[in-house]
Amino acid sequence: MKYKNYTISDIKEMLTQQGIKPSIQRMKILEYIVKNRNHPTVDMIYNAIKFEIPTLSKTTVYNTLKELVKKGILIELLIDENVIRYDMNISPHVHFKCKICGKIYDYDMNCEIFEKKEIDGNRIEKYNVYLFGICKECLKKGDGRHGN
Amino acid sequence: MKYKNYTISDIKEMLTQQGIKPSIQRMKILEYIVKNRNHPTVDMIYNAIKFEIPTLSKTTVYNTLKELVKKGILIELLIDENVIRYDMNISPHVHFKCKICGKIYDYDMNCEIFEKKEIDGNRIEKYNVYLFGICKECLKKGDGRHGN
DNA sequence: TATATAGTTGTAATAATTATAAACTTGAAA
DNA sequence: TTTCAAGTTTATAATTATTACAACTATATA
Ligand SMILES: [Mn+2]
Ligand SMILES: [Mn+2]
Ligand SMILES: [Zn+2]
Ligand SMILES: [Zn+2]
Numbered sequence: 001m002k003y004k005n006y007t008i009s010d011i012k013e014m015l016t017q018q019g020i021k022p023s024i025q026r027m028k029i030l031e032y033i034v035k036n037r038n039h040p041t042v043d044m045i046y047n048a049i050k051f052e053i054p055t056l057s058k059t060t061v062y063n064t065l066k067e068l069v070k071k072g073i074l075i076e077l078l079i080d081e082n083v084i085r086y087d088m089n090i091s092p093h094v095h096f097k098c099k100i101c102g103k104i105y106d107y108d109m110n111c112e113i114f115e116k117k118e119i120d121g122n123r124i125e126k127y128n129v130y131l132f133g134i135c136k137e138c139l140k141k142g143d144g145r146h147g148n
Numbered sequence: 149m150k151y152k153n154y155t156i157s158d159i160k161e162m163l164t165q166q167g168i169k170p171s172i173q174r175m176k177i178l179e180y181i182v183k184n185r186n187h188p189t190v191d192m193i194y195n196a197i198k199f200e201i202p203t204l205s206k207t208t209v210y211n212t213l214k215e216l217v218k219k220g221i222l223i224e225l226l227i228d229e230n231v232i233r234y235d236m237n238i239s240p241h242v243h244f245k246c247k248i249c250g251k252i253y254d255y256d257m258n259c260e261i262f263e264k265k266e267i268d269g270n271r272i273e274k275y276n277v278y279l280f281g282i283c284k285e286c287l288k289k290g291d292g293r294h295g296n
Numbered sequence: 297t298a299t300a301t302a303g304t305t306g307t308a309a310t311a312a313t314t315a316t317a318a319a320c321t322t323g324a325a326a
Numbered sequence: 327t328t329t330c331a332a333g334t335t336t337a338t339a340a341t342t343a344t345t346a347c348a349a350c351t352a353t354a355t356a
Contacts, residue, residue, distance in 0.1 A: 021322095021333075021334080023321095023333095023334065023335085025334085025335070026334095041312095042312080042313085043312090055335080055336075056335090056336090057335060057336045057337070058336095059313095059314090059315095059335075059336065059337080059338095060334085060335055060336075062312095062313070062314075063334090063335085066314095076229070078226045078227070078228075078229060078278075079226070080226075081224070081226060081232065081344090082311075082312070082343085082344080083311095083312065084229065084312085084313090094261075094267075096267060096270055096272070098270070099273075105268075105270065107267055107268065109261065109267075111259060111260060111261055112259060112260065113242075113257065113259055113261070113277065113279075118281075119242075119244060119255055119257075119279065120253075120255065120284065121283075121284035121287070122244055122246070122253065122279075122281055122282065122283045122284050122287075123281045123282045123283075123287060124244070124279050124280070124281040125247075125280055125281040125282070126279070126280040126281065127277075127278070127279055127280075128276070128277070128278040128280075129261065129275075129276070129277050129278075130226075130275070130276040130277075130278075131261075131267065131270075131272050131274070131275055131276075132272070132273055132274040132275075132276075133266075133270055133271045133272040133273040133274065134270065134271045134273070135269075135270045135271075136268065136269035136270050139269070139270075139271060169302075169303080169353095171302095171303065171304085171352095173303085173304075174303095189343095190343080190344085191343090203304080203305075204304090204305090205304060205305040205306065206305095206306095207304075207305065207306075207307095207344095207345085207346095208303085208304055208305070210343095210344070210345075211303090211304085214345095229313090230312085230313080230342075230343070231342095231343065232343085232344085297356100298355100298356085299354100299355085299356085300353100300354090300355085300356100301352100301353085301354085301355100302351100302352085302353080302354100303350105303351080303352075303353095304349105304350080304351070304352090305348100305349085305350075305351090306347105306348095306349090306350100307346100307347085307348095307349105308345100308346080308347080308348105309344105309345080309346070309347090310343100310344080310345070310346085311342100311343090311344085311345100312341100312342090312343090312344105313340105313341080313342085313343105314339105314340080314341070314342100315338100315339080315340070315341085316337105316338085316339080316340090317336100317337095317338090317339105318335105318336085318337085318338100319334100319335080319336075319337095320333105320334080320335070320336085321332100321333085321334070321335090322331100322332090322333080322334090323330105323331100323332095323333105324329100324330090324331095324332105325328100325329080325330080325331100326327100326328085326329075326330095
């Protein structure tokens with residue numbers, strides 16, 4: 001998957017276009033997600049940018065992410081049991097999580113599900129598709145080992 | 149979707165076959181899930197059977213569910229942000245959650261995803277497909293109202 | 297009966313998230 | 327420039343699902 005390269009002024013514009021004032025905290029948070037497409041948790045974001053903004057509060061990260069989700073800029077991934085991950089809300093895609101290394105991979109998949117706007121009369125507005133297993137790299141490392 | 153009707157001795161056998169001793173607590177917990185296909189949370193299960201087993205501890209519900217998941221009898225649904233739901237591990241199916249009434253519906257869907265055993269070299273072992281929107285009933289109730 | 301093992305229970309600990317209220321920023325009006 | 331109000335950030339406390347732990351209980355075997 002290839003992503004558009006966002007500049008800092010793209011990020012500012014994403015915020016202002018949604019009526020969110022582009023404070024330094026909000027810009028750094030969104031910039032982190034946009035530049036590191038790693039489906040981060042709140043803690044990953046907080047730890048990554050607290051050096052740039054030493055006064056940063058984790059509450060601000062929570063508040064900002066919630067706001068960005070509400071505005072549709074981000075989506076939440078419930079792929080882990082105990083923590084929410086965040087992702088750019090781009091075209092629908094599928095997530096694969098490796099149970100060995102924990103990495104999460106993006107995949108485009110022209111799945112019929114994504115086409116359907118309703119199922120049995122129920123209106124579909126959102127999709128989450130999570131795949132779990134062992135990734136290419138971990139399969140290679142584990143070659144011949146039991147359990148893989 | 150139509151389910152097999154489990155008797156109490158089916159439930160006992162499911163446990164013994166997996167090497168789990170069929171204590172009264174474990175049987176009641178599994179019986180609840182099997183008889184009420186409502187994708188319950190720990191609290192739903194606990195509150196439903198604590199009248200039959202007044203000494204029941206919520207820890208036992210947690211322990212039993214974890215064990216049943218490990219043995220492959222149940223699966224966990226991460227469809228809600230803050231709580232785990234449990235489901236019989238039957239043939240792969242799709243879950244639809246209504247954002248109005250909160251109900252979760254099962255759907256069979258012959259999706260190509262369920263056929264694939266690998267994607268880009270990664271070995272797929274498990275699938276979770278969650279759909280979100282407004283269910284048939286809530287659409288009907290909300291007819292002509294804004295927001296629906 | 298004595299004893300070991302597995303199962304259950306109540307309580308405490310953990311950890312992610314949310315609530316709250318005080319402090320700070322900012323930008324416009326006076 | 328000063329004042330003021332609205333919006334934003336911060337630190338702390340509260341909430342809540344889940345897990346850890348240790349004591350207690352039931353069961354089976356010798
Ligand atoms: Mn993604
Ligand atoms: Mn189901
Ligand atoms: Zn891996
Ligand atoms: Zn509904």
